[in-house]
Amino acid sequence: MTGDAKRIVRQRRLSDMTQSIPIVEMKNISISFPGVKALDGVDFRLFPGEVHTLMGENGAGKSTLIKALTGVYKIDEGEILIAGAPRKLGGTAEAQAAGISTVYQEVNLCSNLSIGENVMLGHEIRGPFGINWSATFAAATEALEKLGLGHLDPRQTLSTLSLAMQQLVAISRAMVAKSKVLILDEPTSSLDANEVEGLFVVMRRLRDQGVAILFVSHFLDQVYAISDRLTVLRNGGYVGEYLTRDIERASLISKMIGKDIAALKSLDSEREAQDHVYTEEPLYKAVGIGRKGSVEPMDISLHRGEVVGLAGLLGSGRTELARLIYGVDKPDSGEIWLRGSKTDVSSPASGLAKKIAFSSENRRDEGIIRDLSVRENLVLAVQAKRGWARPLSRKEKDEIVSKYLVELNVRPADPDRPIKNLSGGNQQKVLLGRWLATKPDLLILDEPTRGIDVGAKAEIQEQVVALAGEGVSVVFISSELEEVVRLSDRIIVLKDHRKIAEIVNGPGVTAEAIVNTIAEEGISDAHADVHVGAAAEEAATS
Amino acid sequence: MTEKKPTLGILMDVIRRPYFWGIIAILLLLAVNVVKDPSYLSLSVSPATGNVVGNLIDILRAAAPIMMVAVGMCLVVATGGIDLSVGSIMVVAGAVSMEFLKNMDDSTSVGAALGAVGLALLIAAILGAVNGLLVSVVGLQPFISTLVIMLAGRGLAKVITSGQNTSASNDSFRWIANGYVVGLPVVFLLAVLIVIAVGLLVRRSALGLMIEAIGMDPKAARLAGINRRGLLITAYVASGLLAGVAGIFATASVMTVDVSRTGYQLELDAILAVVIGGTSLAGGKFNIVGSVVGAILIATLDKTVVFLGVSSSATPAFKAIVIVVLCLLQSQRVRALFNQRRSIGSSTPKKETLPA
Numbered sequence: 001m002t003g004d005a006k007r008i009v010r011q012r013r014l015s016d017m018t019q020s021i022p023i024v025e026m027k028n029i030s031i032s033f034p035g036v037k038a039l040d041g042v043d044f045r046l047f048p049g050e051v052h053t054l055m056g057e058n059g060a061g062k063s064t065l066i067k068a069l070t071g072v073y074k075i076d077e078g079e080i081l082i083a084g085a086p087r088k089l090g091g092t093a094e095a096q097a098a099g100i101s102t103v104y105q106e107v108n109l110c111s112n113l114s115i116g117e118n119v120m121l122g123h124e125i126r127g128p129f130g131i132n133w134s135a136t137f138a139a140a141t142e143a144l145e146k147l148g149l150g151h152l153d154p155r156q157t158l159s160t161l162s163l164a165m166q167q168l169v170a171i172s173r174a175m176v177a178k179s180k181v182l183i184l185d186e187p188t189s190s191l192d193a194n195e196v197e198g199l200f201v202v203m204r205r206l207r208d209q210g211v212a213i214l215f216v217s218h219f220l221d222q223v224y225a226i227s228d229r230l231t232v233l234r235n236g237g238y239v240g241e242y243l244t245r246d247i248e249r250a251s252l253i254s255k256m257i258g259k260d261i262a263a264l265k266s267l268d269s270e271r272e273a274q275d276h277v278y279t280e281e282p283l284y285k286a287v288g289i290g291r292k293g294s295v296e297p298m299d300i301s302l303h304r305g306e307v308v309g310l311a312g313l314l315g316s317g318r319t320e321l322a323r324l325i326y327g328v329d330k331p332d333s334g335e336i337w338l339r340g341s342k343t344d345v346s347s348p349a350s351g352l353a354k355k356i357a358f359s360s361e362n363r364r365d366e367g368i369i370r371d372l373s374v375r376e377n378l379v380l381a382v383q384a385k386r387g388w389a390r391p392l393s394r395k396e397k398d399e400i401v402s403k404y405l406v407e408l409n410v411r412p413a414d415p416d417r418p419i420k421n422l423s424g425g426n427q428q429k430v431l432l433g434r435w436l437a438t439k440p441d442l443l444i445l446d447e448p449t450r451g452i453d454v455g456a457k458a459e460i461q462e463q464v465v466a467l468a469g470e471g472v473s474v475v476f477i478s479s480e481l482e483e484v485v486r487l488s489d490r491i492i493v494l495k496d497h498r499k500i501a502e503i504v505n506g507p508g509v510t511a512e513a514i515v516n517t518i519a520e521e522g523i524s525d526a527h528a529d530v531h532v533g534a535a536a537e538e539a540a541t542s
Numbered sequence: 543m544t545e546k547k548p549t550l551g552i553l554m555d556v557i558r559r560p561y562f563w564g565i566i567a568i569l570l571l572l573a574v575n576v577v578k579d580p581s582y583l584s585l586s587v588s589p590a591t592g593n594v595v596g597n598l599i600d601i602l603r604a605a606a607p608i609m610m611v612a613v614g615m616c617l618v619v620a621t622g623g624i625d626l627s628v629g630s631i632m633v634v635a636g637a638v639s640m641e642f643l644k645n646m647d648d649s650t651s652v653g654a655a656l657g658a659v660g661l662a663l664l665i666a667a668i669l670g671a672v673n674g675l676l677v678s679v680v681g682l683q684p685f686i687s688t689l690v691i692m693l694a695g696r697g698l699a700k701v702i703t704s705g706q707n708t709s710a711s712n713d714s715f716r717w718i719a720n721g722y723v724v725g726l727p728v729v730f731l732l733a734v735l736i737v738i739a740v741g742l743l744v745r746r747s748a749l750g751l752m753i754e755a756i757g758m759d760p761k762a763a764r765l766a767g768i769n770r771r772g773l774l775i776t777a778y779v780a781s782g783l784l785a786g787v788a789g790i791f792a793t794a795s796v797m798t799v800d801v802s803r804t805g806y807q808l809e810l811d812a813i814l815a816v817v818i819g820g821t822s823l824a825g826g827k828f829n830i831v832g833s834v835v836g837a838i839l840i841a842t843l844d845k846t847v848v849f850l851g852v853s854s855s856a857t858p859a860f861k862a863i864v865i866v867v868l869c870l871l872q873s874q875r876v877r878a879l880f881n882q883r884r885s886i887g888s889s890t891p892k893k894e895t896l897p898a
Contacts, residue, residue, distance in 0.1 A: 352767035
């Protein structure tokens with residue numbers, strides 16, 4: 001990180017800051033929705049040249065507060081001061097005019113336009129004959145250079161960039177709009193470690209230029225790495241504002257969830273020593289299963305009552321493998337045995353019929369159906385499995401709904417509410433309920449805890465452990481290696497669409513060890529074979 | 543939601559129904575006709591036959607084929623598609639039945655009529671299945687697939703009839719469109735029965751939920767194990783079948799198929815009826831009752847135009863004005879003005895049920 005001298009300067013700057021006028025000050029903000037008080041007397045202030053993180057569980061009111069600031073929601077009580085002057089924000093356009101720009105988790109850009117067009121959209125440079133494109137692209141390059149992105153070709157189509165780079169383009173677009181306040185709502189949730197670091201470099205640069213950054217993330221490491229100040233919300237109420245360096249992680253978490261974190265910690269030790277004996281036939285066995293371009297042929301076996309973690313970086317093939325198992329994509333090589341007999345899984349419907357369930361990492365596009373109610377979302381897979389001609393009776397639906405809403409602690413527990421009105425963590429719980437209701441023998445969870453708060457995360461992790469205890473075979477995929485290590489009995493490590501190792505979990509296995517496995521494997525291909533061989537042996541002997 | 547004034551609450555509930563303005567428009571059009579001729583609404587019982595006759599009955603009779611294509615269109619639109627071929631499927635069904643009757647030895651028997659209906663429906667279902675296969679298996683855009691069948695269908699009808707307007711005579715077949723049961727036209731009663739049957743089928747089974755799911759989010763629906771391909775084929779076959787019924791209704795009333803006029807541009811009427819009924823062309827939630835209201839409105843509009851003596855060249859413009867006004871009234875913003883006090887998203891939409 002930075003040197004001591006720099007840090008001291010920075011700390012002094014932070015303490016001076018409170019003397020200056022905040023660029024944004026929200027006082028005693030309350031917003032009510034029918035039946036819910038989403039925000040209740042919340043204060044929030046943001047100073048120029050700081051990164052301020054908004055912390056809280058899902059449903060704590062973070063998004064609502066952001067939407068109040070961006071003019072999406074009208075505030076019922078309280079006032080918003082921009083640079084010291086009270087201001088009514090009637091819509092996103094007014095917020096933008098006030099210098100507030102937002103970059104969302106899902107990038108809101110036109111992916112079929114060029115990078116330059118996206119950066120300059122609405123700010124194109126005009127000449128006597130309409131838009132002067134060469135000047136516009138030059139200006140785009142200049143704007144990108146300010147963020148250290150000078151290497152990008154502004155004439156390239158945006159969709160050719162990775163999601164992480166697209167986010168940076170979105171940020172540079174906000175800078176072209178001369179924003180003084182930049183809101184980054186969970187920008188890191190689908191980025192890998194390098195990409196996050198790249199984002200942070202840009203954020204620090206902007207902060208040093210005097211931009212005020214409001215940051216939201218569920219990753220504590222990132223919050224501590226980047227933010228200067230924190231505001232914690234809980235259940236729509238204001239808990240407090242802290243300097244990041246003054247508050248410890250444990251106390252931050254307990255402030256967020258409002259209870260002791262001993263319960264969370266007890267999970268840590270749960271899966272440490274594994275003594276699974278795989279004598280029986282595996283529930284699912286695949287030999288040489290693969291698909292051109294996404295999964296190199298590999299062997300996999302999954303047992304009842306076992307949690308198998310798929311570890312690997314983004315794009316390593318973990319999601320692609322999960323999709324092959326459930327039949328979302330058709331394998332073009334290999335053979336599959338299910339419960340001892342050879343079979344084919346050629347579509348999600350056939351996967352479901354064979355008691356396999358798959359919860360996609362893409363909750364918004366491949367998980368929930370936004371406009372259907374919680375009830376309809378919950379029963380959908382069970383109904384699909386039964387076929388349309390055998391509808392679930394009202395009573396059967398109610399049983400499923402009441403069982404899983406209670407069991408998974410979905411809030412609000414109102415089955416008739418459209419699912420789009422639920423927070424991310426609760427949507428995820430409903431999805432988990434959807435799959436559990438089909439009574440699967442094999443449950444594949446792809447990033448079930450991404451972008452959701454600590455409390456909901458712990459609840460989902462507890463469910464995974466409980467399911468394995470009931471004899472379900474669970475495949476668990478997560479970018480958070482600690483989580484994979486904590487929950488899995490066995491870990492399959494993937495890299496570049498190949499299986500590079502299979503590790504039986506035990507006291508010696510840590511996230512670092514897995515990272516090392518992935519890192520070492522890349523050094524030379526000659527070693528790779530040895531490594532895979534060793535890992536396979538290890539798996540066989542234990 | 544708790545409402546302080548219950549009567550107002552019920553009223554608001556009705557107003558918020560998507561097809562409320564459709565009903566208002568029908569009443570307004572009728573009122574215009576009454577202004578022109580105070581006896582417009584009067585119904586009389588024909589002393590000779592005991593049948594109810596009058597302008598309203600004429601409207602219901604004219605609405606029957608539109609109801610059929612509108613309900614089929616409603617299902618297809620809910621899947622996120624569109625079926626432009628319904629008018630052409632109507633003419634094919636009409637052509638098949640007329641040619642069949644004309645060439646039968648025993649062309650006046652009940653059996654011949656049943657055969658004509660069966661054959662027409664079979665061909666209509668096959669054309670619908672072709673649409674469904676093009677959309678779901680080949681993966682063509684619904685607009686293009688059904689446009690192909692729309693063009694090919696009318697050509698097919700001309701081939702079947704050798705380009706002639708074929709006529710036939712069969713009393714049983716004629717009865718479908720011109721007969722009366724308990725004093726009401728058979729054609730309207732049949733249409734209502736079919737609508738109720740379709741409504742029960744989609745709402746009492748899980749078909750409706752699944753069609754909505756694939757219309758709202760095809761990817762998520764597929765991952766939830768829904769057989770999108772099968773459902774799409776089902777929807778297009780249903781639309782084809784219903785268009786076939788509409789074709790039978792249309793030809794049976796005059797016992798002639800006019801290869802260039804029968805069902806001409808009826809796909810547009812059907813789409814309008816669906817939209818008026820509050821089903822979004824983006825797919826998802828659908829409303830069969832609304833589509834029926836829309837179909838009746840279009841029939842009323844057609845009859846009114848004739849009754850008012852609007853010149854036939856101005857008819858499309860007149861129709862367009864009524865529909866634009868209606869769509870304005872239905873738009874989110876205008877509706878928001880009407881119930882401003884209610885916050886968005888507070889009310890859960892009531893599941894629409896059919897008057898069984």
